[in-house]
Amino acid sequence: MTLDVATGTQLRFAEYLTDLSSVPETQTSLIESWFPARALSQVIAKDRRVRDSAYAAHRWWARRPPALLRALLLATALPCGVAEEEFWERYASEEPHLLGKTVYDPFMGGGSTLVEAQRLGASVMGSDVDPMSVRIVKSELAPVKGEKLREYGKLLLAYLQSNFSRLYPSETGASPLHYFSIAEVQCPACAEDGPLYRNLVLVRDPKKVGAVVRDHALTVFCPACWKLHYLDSPDRKVLLCCDRRFKIAEGTYRAGAYHCPSCGLTSTHRDLKTGVAKRRIVAVEETKANGRRNLRMPSEEDESVQLRSAREWASQRDFLPHPKGEIRATRSDERPRSYGINAYEDLFTHRQLLVLGHALKWIEENVPEPDFRAALELAVSNSLSTNNKLCGYATDYGRLSALFSVRGYSLPALTVELNPLHETGGRGTIAACIERVAKSDAAKVRRHVWDIQSRRPVPNLFTFSRNFGSSSVSLKNAASASAPEAIEKIDVAVFDPPYFDFIAYDELSEFHRAWFGELDLAGEPLLPKAGNPVESFGMQLGTSLREMVKRARGSNPFAFTYHSANPDAWKAVGVALDFAELAVTRLWPVRSDGHMGHHSNPGNCEWDVIVVCRPKRGTANHALEETPERWVAEMKPLNVNDADVRNFTFALEMAKTRFARVL
Incomplete structure (x- = not known):
């Protein structure tokens, strides 16, 4: 397998795969052994000026890059051992690679995860506490004839x-x-x-x-x-x-x-x-x-x-x-x-x-x-x-x-x-x-893919079909329990939970919701509470993760994006994982939020850390050898600012005692 990383990193990945050689491939996913973090970061940067009409119908304030979500969905669903060439071929392909699978996002926000999953052929389910989110995502998944x-x-x-x-x-x-x-x-x-x-x-x-x-x-x-x-x-x-x-x-x-x-x-x-x-x-x-x-x-x-x-x-x-x-x-x-x-x-x-x-x-x-x-x-x-x-x-x-x-x-x-x-x-x-x-009903979108030969992003014209899986979008608090008989099972869960260092998007969306008499949310937003911010945020997120675990079928892990230069934010993630009885099986840095103009600030995090996790049962504790210095070296020549070095440090500290491999 050819890896888009430095030679030293290839050796460490090879050692990791050797450790897993006795494990059937069907029990681990590609994202737990390999992910094109540096190459994808460059694809994301090239896509920044791309106008994807599916997301243009209405403003939403926090979107992870569609390129990141497409890659996450594929790498989470694909088995361990898929070669780099095959991964990028699937990424650039218009075939429904997730046909027959159900993808779930409990914090759907602007709906990017669900749109990208639908484009990959999956049935999709999503929920959010915000009525404006539901209006937007329903339109994205089922646009009317232009x-x-x-x-x-x-x-x-x-x-x-x-x-x-x-x-x-x-x-x-x-x-x-x-x-x-x-x-x-x-x-x-x-x-x-x-x-x-x-x-x-x-x-x-x-x-x-x-x-x-x-x-x-x-x-x-x-x-x-x-x-x-x-x-x-x-x-x-x-x-x-x-x-x-x-x-x-x-x-x-x-x-x-x-x-x-x-x-x-x-x-x-x-x-x-x-x-x-x-x-x-x-x-x-x-x-x-x-x-x-x-x-x-x-x-x-x-x-x-x-x-x-x-x-x-x-x-x-x-x-x-x-x-x-x-x-x-x-x-x-x-x-x-x-x-x-x-x-x-x-x-x-x-x-x-x-x-x-x-x-x-x-x-x-x-x-x-x-x-x-x-x-x-x-x-x-x-x-x-x-x-x-x-x-x-x-x-x-x-x-x-x-x-x-x-x-x-x-x-x-x-x-x-x-x-x-x-x-x-x-x-x-x-x-x-x-x-x-x-x-927004346009099928053709020009985005970028990774060219294996030239080792750089190149333009690619996608023609996406929407004629595959079903879609279900609901106004719901991700932490609220569902009746066991009403739980629909999911194969893949990729999501972007609210951040501890939050912007209260519900206060912004209320500006729009006031025109439709929809001032009430479907539940309390996931925000830290003043008295005990780490515990309160972690338990709310953990309750949501537990609800997600109830819905899971098969052996695919869950993957979510997160960033913060605040150590308490990552401590809260640890609280959530413990409450949901999840182990971390991989972490990946991806530069997904390069800031421009008046959004720029030296304290902003520009890199997400992808947290890959699965239920502790069937896993065993394992040493986490990654360090912030290794990540920074592997991502060169891409820049990592001081805030993101802290972001990496706190993420790895959180994962150190929760890291595991699949048995």
Whole structure:
């Protein structure tokens, strides 16, 4: 067997296989003896820019790379002894290699494990406590026909255009695309009102590939008279207006606080309640017939639309779908309540509420087929993250920055409202979101595979079929017991449990669920409790693992991905494995989460540790010889940062006393 590892590692794997030579191959899986960790890490890196339409219908906040899950599913189901060449042939093949098997994911989240298992021919079962997860995964596993959905979409958009294009007026014939606004806040000390802004720049033409081409290098505003200025030099430092000099790169909001121009007091968003402060429209970005964009000052009609929308919403609110409920005060993230926003309805402008509410009302009354109705609702739900009060703007590239682009409730100083009815442009319009759902039925996906000869990732066009196994998706807490007679048996369990150092995704999904009256979860999310975080998290996870063991048939191990540079997180995993009476039979490092841009942080883990485990019965304790240093050496030239060295160290420490081999 040829291994994609260094020579020394080959020898150690050979010794390991020799130790298992007396064990029938059918009792161990490939992943317990070999896994292409370094090669797969490179495939994952190449796939980062790949657009897989199956996952594009609706945003989910935590997805393991599809390449990782496809490899895990194969390596868990294949027997020990399969050669590297055969593994990669199966990986690149469109054949249903898991036909006849049932794959289970008790923490399905965005559904990537189940989609990849379905593409491999398996029947799939999954559950999650979050109703939004269930909506998304059902759509992924059984997408509607794209062409018919587009026809419904055209009817919906025609209705919205005929009734609500008046809310986005234009005096020039150009189509409004974005409305730029800033908050006008009151200083708590001197009670003076003032604009909150980081700098004077609205848009910039950086002459970069992918950026919007503009007629001027900079468009800025005067904070005294609100006039727009179109500057041809990108290097201008000072704006002269109103007989004053304003530094273009400076504003009243810096270092996370508002600096009152009158008295100099610094105030936070919490002090100012910025989220509910009055907002001033400073510019409207329009698209011309030739596709070029320009910024203009707001007209009187733009201002009056705001007042008319408020009156219309007040008169129609009671019979239109809209987000219901207060934002919980007991949250892991105090935002957006710290901005002064206490109800989900307050996260939207009145015209956003009108358009989105009427869209959902039209779908309810005009789409009789439940699956197409659900698909259109999913499209409208996905558009919420680009149609709310907390959207920002990528100044250099000319793109709206959606809510949750950094997995939290951020409040940009310069907020941008999208025209959701725009027909040709704009990120996150209703038309664009419908098209994303329509494309999710595409069978062809270009992803990467590992080329044995060149030892590098190469593109591969997959044509995935969905005509194999069944699918079952349920709203359920993974830790809740099932009646023995109702337990469906599974062959393979691959999953990505919530992390100890968590982001509370249920608090983010609640933003969407509020529109559908689904604020309640199916159980308590798997999160550490303040009093005893290690024990509480470990026992919850262990209870879920025990439930999974009840469902297992055959001799395949379980595999899950995990990472943390916090030793308590790995201690909690140990508690879970002990409670479920599982032994660790293998660990593998895979670089699955290389960070970019504003997601980058020196403390972030970029490597997952794959934990392979099986019931202790039928195993015997065995020495774990792996070390963090070996892993780092084996993964060269791929970089391992300090956080991941700690991640590796704590994972191996957890596994050391729980490591076993199959008898």
